[in-house]
Amino acid sequence: MALFSKNKKDEGADISQIPLPAHVGIIMDGNGRWAKKRGLPRKVGHREGAKTFRTITRYCSDIGIRYLTVYAFSTENWKRPEDEVGSLMKLFKSYLEEALADFKDDDIVVRFIGDKSGFSPELQALMTENEECSAERKGMVLNIAMNYGSRDEIIRAVRNICRDVKNGGLDEGQIDESLFSGYLYTAGQPDPDLIIRPSGEYRISNFMLWQAAYTEFVIMNKLWPDFTTEDMDEALRLFAQRNRRYGGV
Numbered sequence: 643m644a645l646f647s648k649n650k651k652d653e654g655a656d657i658s659q660i661p662l663p664a665h666v667g668i669i670m671d672g673n674g675r676w677a678k679k680r681g682l683p684r685k686v687g688h689r690e691g692a693k694t695f696r697t698i699t700r701y702c703s704d705i706g707i708r709y710l711t712v713y714a715f716s717t718e719n720w721k722r723p724e725d726e727v728g729s730l731m732k733l734f735k736s737y738l739e740e741a742l743a744d745f746k747d748d749d750i751v752v753r754f755i756g757d758k759s760g761f762s763p764e765l766q767a768l769m770t771e772n773e774e775c776s777a778e779r780k781g782m783v784l785n786i787a788m789n790y791g792s793r794d795e796i797i798r799a800v801r802n803i804c805r806d807v808k809n810g811g812l813d814e815g816q817i818d819e820s821l822f823s824g825y826l827y828t829a830g831q832p833d834p835d836l837i838i839r840p841s842g843e844y845r846i847s848n849f850m851l852w853q854a855a856y857t858e859f860v861i862m863n864k865l866w867p868d869f870t871t872e873d874m875d876e877a878l879r880l881f882a883q884r885n886r887r888y889g890g891v
């Protein structure tokens with residue numbers, strides 16, 4: 643159930659009849675708690691979360707979302723116990739080998755945002771392979787945020803801008819919001835219209851800080867492995883009720 647009150651008139655509105663966001667971000671939270679509630683190891687929660695990721699990605703592509711960004715592993719997640727990080731790396735590997743190839747049928751373009759160099763050479767190669775073999779597809783763009791931190795992304799952008807000013811390719815006067823956006827991992831993509839966080843936490847957790855300046859947030863009181871396509875519809879209906887003013891009236 644969503645934690646925001648609903649407007650009765652839009653309750654149950656047909657998803658094909660409402661304005662959809664072009665770009666949706668999802669913080670896939672609550673895998674560990676899902677497992678704990680069942681007395682299972684956390685890695686089982688991540689495995690179930692990965693199934694949900696597959697289902698929701700397909701669903702977003704089917705209903706016509708243009709960009710989906712999922713937060714899979716943050717720059718801070720390396721602090722987790724070694725066995726949890728190890729099981730997540732195994733899960734990523736099996737997904738990159740098998741499941742992502744499935745997205746071919748859905749025409750999904752796969753991109754990774756974050757610092758790939760933090761991963762094993764094997765994982766890095768799989769990431770690049772997935773990007774290359776999906777680059778020509780025409781469907782939804784799926785950004786998988788791995789070893790991603792928004793502050794890190796912003797610092798990299800600043801460094802690269804300084805480099806370009808120093809080497810003469812860029813004039814200081816050219817630096818504006820649009821130019822800055824072009825130095826981020828999401829260069830060329832629209833900012834997220836909607837970010838969904840399941841598991842009832844009211845935090846942004848270093849996710850798309852620059853890009854989320856005018857993003858609508860929907861917090862769902864559901865753990866990510868339990869998140870269904872009906873929950874996705876509910877988040878989209880809540881989004882459709884929002885009055886976006888971008889600082890205007």
Ligand code: FPP
Nearest residue numbers: 670671672673674675691692695714734737
């Ligand atoms: C946060 O939940 C979730 C993660 C750190 C991992 C998310 C990864 C997946 C769902 C796998 C997706 C696979 C691919 C290939 C993209 P948490 O563990 O912090 O949950 P908690 O807050 O309940 O402890």
